[in-house]
Amino acid sequence: MINVIPELKVFLVAMSPVVELRGAIPLAVKIYGFPLWQAFFISVAGNLVPLCGIVVFGRPIANVLSKQCQCFKKFFDWLFTKVRAKTERLSGLGKNLTVLILTAIPIPFVGGWTGAIAAFLLEVPAKKSVWLVTLGAIVSGAIVSFLTIVFN
Numbered sequence: 001m002i003n004v005i006p007e008l009k010v011f012l013v014a015m016s017p018v019v020e021l022r023g024a025i026p027l028a029v030k031i032y033g034f035p036l037w038q039a040f041f042i043s044v045a046g047n048l049v050p051l052c053g054i055v056v057f058g059r060p061i062a063n064v065l066s067k068q069c070q071c072f073k074k075f076f077d078w079l080f081t082k083v084r085a086k087t088e089r090l091s092g093l094g095k096n097l098t099v100l101i102l103t104a105i106p107i108p109f110v111g112g113w114t115g116a117i118a119a120f121l122l123e124v125p126a127k128k129s130v131w132l133v134t135l136g137a138i139v140s141g142a143i144v145s146f147l148t149i150v151f152n
Contacts, residue, residue, distance in 0.1 A: 103136025
């Protein structure tokens with residue numbers, strides 16, 4: 001069996017679409033005994049890998065895959081409909097603030113991945129989107145870190 005180092009496990013958990021920072025920071029602190037600063041840094045870094053990838057490459061990949069296979073088209077149509085519904089609730093705040101808030105909220109089925117998908121659905125320029133999801137991930141990480149300390 002492959003022995004994966006705890007830092008890599010935390011990084012990979014932070015990359016996952018449902019768990020993200022919500023699971024990675026408590027995992028690092030409570031299970032692996034990392035200091036909070038290390039848990040925060042590894043988790044935010046891991047979370048940013050897919051978020052920046054979605055912002056930069058999401059639309060081209062979705063377009064190519066949707067043209068290649070009907071099942072991908074159905075999946076992306078379903079996914080984009082879900083994200084659009086979440087972004088519409090915040091539409092009065094403007095595109096940038098919507099992306100930031102969706103990324104920063106650490107609750108299941110809303111968070112970094114939703115914010116990153118919203119960024120390209122709302123056609124926020126990639127360079128600006130990277131900054132917005134980065135700031136959102138930092139805010140989310142701070143909220144989860146605080147909650148991890150409070151409920152320790």
